[in-house]
Amino acid sequence: MSRTDYFRDPTAPTANSIKVAVSALVQDDEGRILLIRRTDNGKYSIPGGGLEAGETVAQAVVREVHEETGIDVTVTQLIGIFSDPDHVIAYDDGEVRQEFSICFHARPTGGTPRPSEESAEVEWIRPGDLHDRDIHPSIWLRIRKGLERPTTPYFT
Numbered sequence: 001m002s003r004t005d006y007f008r009d010p011t012a013p014t015a016n017s018i019k020v021a022v023s024a025l026v027q028d029d030e031g032r033i034l035l036i037r038r039t040d041n042g043k044y045s046i047p048g049g050g051l052e053a054g055e056t057v058a059q060a061v062v063r064e065v066h067e068e069t070g071i072d073v074t075v076t077q078l079i080g081i082f083s084d085p086d087h088v089i090a091y092d093d094g095e096v097r098q099e100f101s102i103c104f105h106a107r108p109t110g111g112t113p114r115p116s117e118e119s120a121e122v123e124w125i126r127p128g129d130l131h132d133r134d135i136h137p138s139i140w141l142r143i144r145k146g147l148e149r150p151t152t153p154y155f156t
Helices: 057-069 127-132 137-148
Strands: 003-007 021-026 033-038 048-050 071-082 087-091 096-098 101-111 119-125
Touching (some): 021 057, 021 071, 021 137, 033 057, 057 101, 057 119, 101 137, 119 127
Parallel strands (some): 021 101
Antiparallel strands (some): 003 087, 021 048, 071 101, 087 096
């Protein structure tokens, strides 16, 4: 299923759903960031996805990162809660979802990078090289807030 992200776009459709999602800024010992290139819109992103019934948000992070990248992680810190109603995601089935993503820092503990149904590419990128990738503004915000390492979580 394809998706179109709208961020502070006056032509965006009106949201008709909200789903709790998680995402993770995963950095290795060299400070490189784990990125995927999404199969649904072709953009680069940090890994993440929807919370499933019966799991905690930390369990969802571990599951989603592994599913999308092949990398095992441990969740280490909350970056923030991203729920801007001016960021909506339109799917080709008619769902228009308001963003609601809880973003965490995580560190890799094992695994081997590999693509999946949701990720056409998986790579470790130095922060200085991120500008070479097509990254949606909402993901840039999560990365930027995570790299700032604030003492209190960000929230909208």
